[in-house]
Amino acid sequence: MSIENGSDEGTTPSPATGPWDAIVVGSGLSGLTAAAYLAANGQKVLVLERYDVAGGCSQTFRRKGEWQFDVGLHYIGGVKTGAIAGVLEGIGLLDRIEFVEMDPDGFDTFIFPDFEFRVPKGWDAYTERLVETFPEEADGLRKCTGIFQEIMAELRVAGIPNRDSDLEQYLAKAPTVVSWGMRSLTELFDDCGLSEKSRAVLTGHAGDYATPPSRTPVTLHAGLVDHYMQEGAFYVRGGGQVLAAHLIDVIHTNGGRVRTHAEVTSIEVEEGVATGVTLEGGEQIAAPVVISTADLKRTFLDLLDPAVLPEGLAEIVDGYRMATPLVCVYLGLDFDLNERMPNTNYWLHPRYDDERSYEYVSAGEFDPDPPVYITSATVKDPEWTGHTPPGCSTVELMTWTTPALEAWGVDSDETAPRYSRQEGYRAAKDNITELLIDGAEKVLGDLRSHIVWKEAATPMTQTRYTGSSEGSCYGIELATDQFGPLRPDYRTEIEGLYLSGVSTRSGHGIVGAMTGGVEVASAVLGRNLRAEVKDGAVFGDSGALTAGGEGWDALEACRRLQDKSARKKAALAG
Numbered sequence: 178m179s180i181e182n183g184s185d186e187g188t189t190p191s192p193a194t195g196p197w198d199a200i201v202v203g204s205g206l207s208g209l210t211a212a213a214y215l216a217a218n219g220q221k222v223l224v225l226e227r228y229d230v231a232g233g234c235s236q237t238f239r240r241k242g243e244w245q246f247d248v249g250l251h252y253i254g255g256v257k258t259g260a261i262a263g264v265l266e267g268i269g270l271l272d273r274i275e276f277v278e279m280d281p282d283g284f285d286t287f288i289f290p291d292f293e294f295r296v297p298k299g300w301d302a303y304t305e306r307l308v309e310t311f312p313e314e315a316d317g318l319r320k321c322t323g324i325f326q327e328i329m330a331e332l333r334v335a336g337i338p339n340r341d342s343d344l345e346q347y348l349a350k351a352p353t354v355v356s357w358g359m360r361s362l363t364e365l366f367d368d369c370g371l372s373e374k375s376r377a378v379l380t381g382h383a384g385d386y387a388t389p390p391s392r393t394p395v396t397l398h399a400g401l402v403d404h405y406m407q408e409g410a411f412y413v414r415g416g417g418q419v420l421a422a423h424l425i426d427v428i429h430t431n432g433g434r435v436r437t438h439a440e441v442t443s444i445e446v447e448e449g450v451a452t453g454v455t456l457e458g459g460e461q462i463a464a465p466v467v468i469s470t471a472d473l474k475r476t477f478l479d480l481l482d483p484a485v486l487p488e489g490l491a492e493i494v495d496g497y498r499m500a501t502p503l504v505c506v507y508l509g510l511d512f513d514l515n516e517r518m519p520n521t522n523y524w525l526h527p528r529y530d531d532e533r534s535y536e537y538v539s540a541g542e543f544d545p546d547p548p549v550y551i552t553s554a555t556v557k558d559p560e561w562t563g564h565t566p567p568g569c570s571t572v573e574l575m576t577w578t579t580p581a582l583e584a585w586g587v588d589s590d591e592t593a594p595r596y597s598r599q600e601g602y603r604a605a606k607d608n609i610t611e612l613l614i615d616g617a618e619k620v621l622g623d624l625r626s627h628i629v630w631k632e633a634a635t636p637m638t639q640t641r642y643t644g645s646s647e648g649s650c651y652g653i654e655l656a657t658d659q660f661g662p663l664r665p666d667y668r669t670e671i672e673g674l675y676l677s678g679v680s681t682r683s684g685h686g687i688v689g690a691m692t693g694g695v696e697v698a699s700a701v702l703g704r705n706l707r708a709e710v711k712d713g714a715v716f717g718d719s720g721a722l723t724a725g726g727e728g729w730d731a732l733e734a735c736r737r738l739q740d741k742s743a744r745k746k747a748a749l750a751g
């Protein structure tokens with residue numbers, strides 16, 4: 178079904194009306210998960226989304242009605258028994274969503290100037306392959322992956338420390354987390370005596386968080402690799418939008434509501450207590466709880482009146498470094514890529530020095546020879562026919578890049594034409610698009626003569642669609658000085674105002690967004706929902722869920738959820 182032919186309303190049950198117990202700003206997976214958990218626990222929840230499709234970065238989009246592309250879900254782990262599985266299980270969704278596994282013997286393939294490395298699932302297999310590749314570094318590599326595993330094993334028992342943790346007790350339970358968790362990968366690699374090449378292999382998929390090794394917390398990297406090692410890497414059958422559509426089903430089935438085309442322009446606070454929000458157009462909606470999953474800086478510096486912020490907070494928020502943004506090229510190809518590519522992601526690394534590309538980013542320049550991440554939904558999910566016309570393929574090419582407006586040729590003068598119409602921007606975008614295609618052709622052979630659809634999304638595109646600062650999709654940088662307890666908590670100092678999403682403690686990615694949604698719902702309810710789910714709880718009326726099945730379209734279920742009466746009122750007023 179084409180996006181142009183969509184029905185007027187979403188396909189999930191008729192949405193509820195207020196009064197609301199809680200308002201969630203933003204319908205990314207953090208906001209939808211928080212709302213689903215609250216609704217399934219009896220709260221009346223309203224989710225407000227500025228864009229006209231719900232799902233945030235997990236969205237898919239379609240071109241010409243038959244080419245579907247993923248924005249921000251290319252592969253994930255933890256879907257069978259891990260963190261994502263736990264989140265889905267607690268609201269009755271685990272059996273309703275299908276995940277397709279990537280090649281367990283090489284879900285990622287790193288291509289370096291003089292060798293390739295295929296990443297298998299399972300810590301033992303991974304460590305042995307590293308040792309086979311660098312036999313002279315066997316001891317250092319075993320020590321390094323051993324520390325990653327110890328950290329994750331300790332975290333599974335002791336959890337993440339918070340401000341109430343008794344540090345002595347925590348140290349007894351989690352000594353490796355305490356000694357290594359917040360230090361940098363570079364320190365760990367130095368300690369293990371690793372070479373430049375083996376370091377580059379260990380961080381071959383670090384584009385998944387886009388922080389240079391000198392600032393990457395060991396726990397962040399250990400967590401990323403572990404979530405693939407435990408049970409493999411997966412793609413969601415039908416694309417990322419499927420997760421959002423099922424979460425909306427939970428929200429609507431349990432008396433909540435998701436509204437698109439509903440941009441929050443301010444969060445209202447009276448006498449230090451959050452009281453609701455105001456939307457673009459002036460509509461005011463009251464609720465005693467407001468959860469913002471919008472960009473952290475915009476939440477505190479734009480949506481809240483400076484007069485209601487605790488002293489010094491604006492400076493702290495302003496001082497956070499945003500994560501390095503991505504640029505993504507989407508290609509529709511007139512042949513079946515399965516003929517050329519196994520079920521893997523390629524990571525093309527033109528050099529071994531991982532710091533180098535971030536030096537370009539911080540200098541506000543483009544990397545002339547950027548690393549390229551190559552992934553294809555039609556390779557990962559060949560049995561689902563909705564990705565392309567028959568016999569065709571899609572491929573998505575990504576790299577990390579500078580957000581500097583000058584580099585992108587964007588004139589920030591407010592009187593200038595919209596950025597996407599500016600000549601400098603178009604030239605910069607075309608240039609990086611062609612660089613990424615050059616990289617992909619080194620791995621996949623001629624693509625250019627097969628391209629039937631081509632477009633690119635830049636940091637400016639990310640900001641336009643999700644309102645993120647500096648085009649970042651990973652929130653504030655996941656770095657040693659902004660990680661774990663050093664990231665903003667789910668509770669804020671303003672009573673009734675909570676945070677979730679990529680800039681909070683749970684961090685970025687699909688796992689971070691979804692687990693953060695559960696954490697913020699726990700904070701609102703004053704319960705430990707994750708522990709309750711571990712003990713077997715399933716919240717809400719899962720028997721009444723309807724999403725999925727023959728002919729169901731996740732994208733249609735997530736779009737045009739705007740308030741009809743608000744639209745009529747706007748039309749009358751206009």
Ligand SMILES: Cc1cc2nc3c(=O)[nH]c(=O)nc-3n(C[C@H](O)[C@H](O)[C@H](O)COP(=O)(O)OP(=O)(O)OC[C@H]3O[C@@H](n4cnc5c(N)ncnc54)[C@H](O)[C@@H]3O)c2cc1C
Nearest residue numbers: 203205206207227233234249251252441471678679686687
């Ligand atoms: C190109 C790309 C590739 C990625 N690949 C992967 C991957 O393979 N695996 C993985 O795990 N992660 C990946 N990610 C990261 C992952 O998609 C995100 O970290 C995660 O989805 C973020 O979820 P979120 O809910 O915190 O934020 P978002 O998804 O950004 O949601 C925030 C929502 O809030 C809305 N909003 C903002 N301001 C307002 C306002 N004022 N009023 C109303 N609504 C508002 C936005 O429009 C948006 O919908 C990728 C991301 C991108 C962009």
